[in-house]
Amino acid sequence: MAQRSSRLEDEIHQTRPFRSTSQEAALSLFRTADIIRRKFSQVLEPKGVTQQQYNVLRILRGAGEDGLNTLAIGERMVERTPGITRLIDRLEKKSWVERQRAPGDRRCVVCRITPSGLQLLAELEAPMNDADDQALSMLSQSEQEQLVELLDRIRDGQSDP
Amino acid sequence: MAQRSSRLEDEIHQTRPFRSTSQEAALSLFRTADIIRRKFSQVLEPKGVTQQQYNVLRILRGAGEDGLNTLAIGERMVERTPGITRLIDRLEKKSWVERQRAPGDRRCVVCRITPSGLQLLAELEAPMNDADDQALSMLSQSEQEQLVELLDRIRDGQSDP
DNA sequence: AAATAATAATTGACTAGTCAACAATCAATT
DNA sequence: AATTGATTGTTGACTAGTCAATTATTATTT
Numbered sequence: 001m002a003q004r005s006s007r008l009e010d011e012i013h014q015t016r017p018f019r020s021t022s023q024e025a026a027l028s029l030f031r032t033a034d035i036i037r038r039k040f041s042q043v044l045e046p047k048g049v050t051q052q053q054y055n056v057l058r059i060l061r062g063a064g065e066d067g068l069n070t071l072a073i074g075e076r077m078v079e080r081t082p083g084i085t086r087l088i089d090r091l092e093k094k095s096w097v098e099r100q101r102a103p104g105d106r107r108c109v110v111c112r113i114t115p116s117g118l119q120l121l122a123e124l125e126a127p128m129n130d131a132d133d134q135a136l137s138m139l140s141q142s143e144q145e146q147l148v149e150l151l152d153r154i155r156d157g158q159s160d161p
Numbered sequence: 162m163a164q165r166s167s168r169l170e171d172e173i174h175q176t177r178p179f180r181s182t183s184q185e186a187a188l189s190l191f192r193t194a195d196i197i198r199r200k201f202s203q204v205l206e207p208k209g210v211t212q213q214q215y216n217v218l219r220i221l222r223g224a225g226e227d228g229l230n231t232l233a234i235g236e237r238m239v240e241r242t243p244g245i246t247r248l249i250d251r252l253e254k255k256s257w258v259e260r261q262r263a264p265g266d267r268r269c270v271v272c273r274i275t276p277s278g279l280q281l282l283a284e285l286e287a288p289m290n291d292a293d294d295q296a297l298s299m300l301s302q303s304e305q306e307q308l309v310e311l312l313d314r315i316r317d318g319q320s321d322p
Numbered sequence: 323a324a325a326t327a328a329t330a331a332t333t334g335a336c337t338a339g340t341c342a343a344c345a346a347t348c349a350a351t352t
Numbered sequence: 353a354a355t356t357g358a359t360t361g362t363t364g365a366c367t368a369g370t371c372a373a374t375t376a377t378t379a380t381t382t
Contacts, residue, residue: 007313019290021305022297026197028312033194034239035319036187041370050337070361078195083339085362090337107347107360129180136183138318139311144182147311150304151189152168157299158196202340211367231331244369246332251367268330268377 036135043127047120052079053091054128057121060097060113067112069102096120197296204288208281213240214252215289218282221258221274228273230263257281 006018008028018024037051044054059076060068070088074081088111091097096117102108113121136144167179169189179185198212205215220237221229231249235242249272252258257278263269274282297305 006309007317008309011316020293021302021309023290023293025297025300025305025309025312026201026293028309028316029190029194029197031239032312032316033190035316036190039319040187052338071359078192079338080340081361082341082363087338105348105360109361129184132181132183132187135319136186136315138314139186141182143311144186146307148167148169148182148186148189150300150308150311151186151193153299154297155172155189155193155196156168158200158296213368232329240368241370242331243333243371248368266330266378270331 039135040128040131043124043131047124048094049120049124052077052083052087053096054121054124056084056087056091057096057113057117060111061118061121063112065112067100067110069108069110073111091117200296201289201292204285204292208285209255210281210285213238213244213248214257215282215285217245217248217252218257218274218278221272222279222282224273226273228261228271230269230271234272252278 006024008024008031009017011031018027040051044051049057055077056073059073070081070084073088074084077084079087088097088099092099096114098112098114100110100112102110139147167185169185169192170178172192179188201212205212210218216238217234220234224233231242231245234249235245238245240248249258249260253260257275259273259275261271261273263271300308
């Protein structure tokens, strides 16, 4: 078994080696995700949007004029419903989203993106695409595909979330 | 160029294909990290520790009796200092950590793990090791190393954070 | 020695994610 | 028709991460 010296050990000033590659991989995953998250935030913050808000706006753009209710938005995100409710509170306050009690089933709240929300997304499209590309630019196309495949298999293999 | 059908597209009910593999990879990274984070939380929550608190406790165990000041803890984490301060407030409240103004430089606050903090880490060691291993168990050793290498290169390639 | 700058840590105000409890509405029964 | 039960969404209380501003101490300069 090769005794590889680890980049991550230096990064976090860790003196002891990792117990296992699985531990290193998990930590590596967390740190990499955090760093890329931060990069995206640099694009979004000047516009006053957070990453989660941006996600919801894109989901609502995809839903079109029919809109989506709160639970349905939650299904498309990792987050639980209480968070979504308050997140949309803030989007509504900024007039990027509007809410309306569903006429058919008055328990449901239909959320729709507004024209100014669409405008915001349009302005963010190019810089966000650039951010994606830059964040992964050090990997070749086939390496990126390799990465996606490994990550897919990890998510696939998680027993019962 | 192969038109691969994407697992992630199904997962988030996305109707349109990803704009690019880099976009898919970034999203894949976020979702995978979140899912594994959640798995770890299942081990930690019963003990009343959060993941960040657990990280800080391990850092302080590594520092030994000399302890570490607040800024030094921050350097070993992704987080900024204000977060660390309040995080340690909570660890102190639960008697897992103690703080003391440094005698030499009274601006610094030295944080040390307590015996009950060490006890907690000892109890968590085995289940956390299992969680690491289970989370990555669907990948072979060499695939895990491949993943670590790809992730290292991504972090390495981020310009100036 | 007094004034200024630099450093360490904290507080305030915000966004966010989580769980538990709750309110409102709809569906199904009796 | 009135009660029970399920679904949908919200609120409360907590942990967390972020930025800007502040305090306390130390270092440097005049």
